[in-house]
Amino acid sequence: MDAxxxxxxxxxxxxxxxxxxQRLRPILSTLIELYDPEGPLGGQQGSKGRLRLSRVHAAQLAELEAADPALRWRGGESVREWGRRLRDFQGLEPIAPPAGLTVELRPYQRQGLDWLQFLRAYGLGGVLADDMGLGKTVQTLAHLLIEKESERADRPSLVVAPTSLLFNWRREAERFVPALRVLSLHGAARHARFASIPEHDLVLTTYPLLPRDLEALAACEFHLLILDEAQNIKNPRSKAAQAARALNARHRLCLTGTPMENHLGELWSLLDFLMPELLGDERRFRRLFRVPIERYGDEVRQDELRRRVAPFLLRRTKEAVASELPPKSEIIREVPLADDQRDLYETLRLALHEKVREEVARKGLARSGIIILDALLKLRQVCCDPRLVSLESARRVKGSAKLDLLMTLLPDLLAEGRRVLLFSQFTSMLALIEEKLMNNGLRQDEDFVKLTGRTRNRDRPVDRFQAGEVPLFLISLKAGGTGLNLTAADTVIHYDPWWNPAAERQATDRAHRIGQDKPVFVYKLLTEGTVEQRVADLQARKQALADAMLAGGGAASGVLSPADLDLLFAPLSED
Incomplete structure (x- = not known):
């Protein structure tokens, strides 16, 4: 019908x-939806045509008021006032960061904290959808600490995260909110920890373990239930999604840089987990929104959906907050070794450490540098991927925790439109990454390019990346660590740690250099409790060690002390 x-x-x-x-359409659209017998309010109509509304639907009444100020309303003053406040949620009350927070929040992060507190005050759920690297974790931890300091959190909160990010949550909680008592439910020993859940402020688990531990977790009552990388429940029929919906919590929160990747049904799944009454069931959402928007391009329905979810979704892109970001942000991501990978590491570590001790006893530390470096190289290769190690037993190991972590990070970064440089010292590791990318549907020369010492025409992949034709550039240390100008990149990933920090800085400076007009995010991937992490710790105290690692055996042994050697070959932590 014409307007x-x-x-x-x-x-x-x-x-x-x-x-x-034109004047009747928004009124009829809202009233038809509210009275829809198939909707979430179906069957809730009281006597004399009265309708009982949930709080999230009060915003729809506020939309009607805004659409036609000339309308006269009778009754429902409190719910309409609540709806107006919800619709105009941008006017947030500034909240002071918690006293126990050990990091200063940037302005946009403080606004995020204000928004999280707004949701809590109104008893609402929400999706914090900031770009990767903007600090969704630290904003959430600050929110949790406020709840503890205000004594509202009289029970623990639960974070569900991908396995590869569990350690990152634990480490950032230790650094930024040390007052929170954190319990990590991971590994075979986790069952013995279930009884101590009520004694902690923050409990961490993973999506694969959630369905297996559902009976124990569903018996608990949580203050906040937080899904990190919440796109993991985009399929509402998955075991993880069904288990998450079965948990008991006062408040629910989703964290994801990609709330919708393929279709509107993914956004519905997140919001249905948070507040099932907001958009109705899946069939109704498809009829009212997905089909009109995706099939027919209905702009009215699209705008209505956008306004409906706006109060419950906060997204800031790196471009939007660029003025608040430093020129270069370094982010360390640590991940524990996979089970069989861990066994291989420990087996090799014991054998290699014994071999090194025998060599040092026979020749002395100063003359044992070559065998020390060879032993450390093998342990580093296990950390990157067991297939790099030239042993038959290593080829049988299936787990590669760091490669899994990379494959968790990369899709989100690319979905956000990031331009990524991925560095590794091992060309064989780049080949394994390339194989994994292609198995995931990415195409060489169309979705990514590679530069190694064997690349004949170096200019072609560089020019294609700089021209914006491909978003991902795989580069080996020797081939591309120096001399390249890659200012089209805004993200750098160091797959394996470079024990010479100067060389690492040179690689990072392929992107972070004169001519770069965007903030650069630098990700360093480390395996927890291994030689990688210990060398990184030693770098801060002993710069000469890092410089010597790439300078040859004699130089390395000249700066290594027996205590350093014991540290590098120390066993993995049991935690």
């Missing part, structure tokens, strides 16, 4: 008036 069409309406006294369709 200029006028309808005849009969008044109670019998008179007829002409009413423009």
């Amino acid at each position: 200029d069409t006028r309808l005849q309406l009969r008044l109670p006294d019998g008179r007829l008036i002409l009413m423009p369709v």
Whole structure:
């Protein structure tokens, strides 16, 4: 029906008036949806045509008021006032960061904290959808600490995260909110820790373990239930999604840089987990929104959906907050070794450490540098991927925790439009990454390019990346660590740690250099409790060690002390 069409309406006294369709459409659309018998409010109509509304639907009444200020309303003043406040949620009350927070929040992060507190005050759920690297974790931890310091959190909160990010949550909680008592439910020993859940402020688990541990977790009552990388429940029929919906919590929160990747149903799944009454069931959402928007391009429905979810979704892109970001942000991501990978590491470590001790006893530390470096190289290769190690037993190991972590990070970064440089010292590791990318549907020369010492035409992949034709550039240390100008990149990933920090800085400076007009995010991937992490710790105290690692055996042994050697070959932590 044309917007200029006028309808005849009969008044109670019998008179007829002409009413423009354009004025009636938003009113009828909202009322039809609210009274829809298949909707979430179906069957909740009281006597005399009255309707009981949930709080999230009060915003729809506020939308009607805003659409036509001339309308006269009778009754429902409190729910309409609540709806107006919800619709105008941008006017947030500034909240002071918690006293125990050990890091200063950037302005946009403080606004995020204000928004999280707004949701809590109104008893609402929400999706914090900031770009990767903007600090969703630290904003959430600050929110949790406020709840503890205000004594509202009289029970633990639960974070569900991908396995590869569990250690990152634990480490950031230790650094930024040390007052929170954190319990990690991971590994075979986790069952013995279930009884101590009520004694902690923050409990960490993973999506694969959630369905297996559901009986124990569903018996607990949580203050906040937080899903990190919440796109993991985009399929509402998955075991993880069903288990998450079965948990008991006062408040629910989703964290994801990609709330919708392929279709609107993924966004519905997140919001259905948070507040099932907001968008109705899946069939109704498809009828009212997905089909009109995706199939017919209905802009009215699209705008209505956008306004409906706006109060419950906060997204800031790196471009939007660029003025608040430093020129270069370094982010360390640590991940524990996979089970069989861990066994291989420990087996090799014991054998290699014994071999090194025998060599040092026979020749002395100063003359044992070559065998020390060879032993450390093998342990580093296990950390990157067991297939790098030239042993038959290593080829049988299936787990590669760091490669899994990379494959968790990369899709989100690319979905956000990031331009990524991925560095590794091992060309064989780049080949394994390339194979994994292609198995995931990415195409060489179309979705990514590679530069190693064997690349004949170096200019071609560089030019294609700089021209914006491909978003991902795989580069080996020797081939591309120096001399390249890659200012099209805004993200650098160091797959394996470079024990010479100067060389690492040179690689990072392929992107972070004169001519770069965007903030650069630098990700360093480390395996927890291994030689990688210990060398990184030693770098801070002993710069000469890092410089010597790439300078040859004699130089390395000249700066290594027996205590350093014991540290590098120390066993993995049992935690």
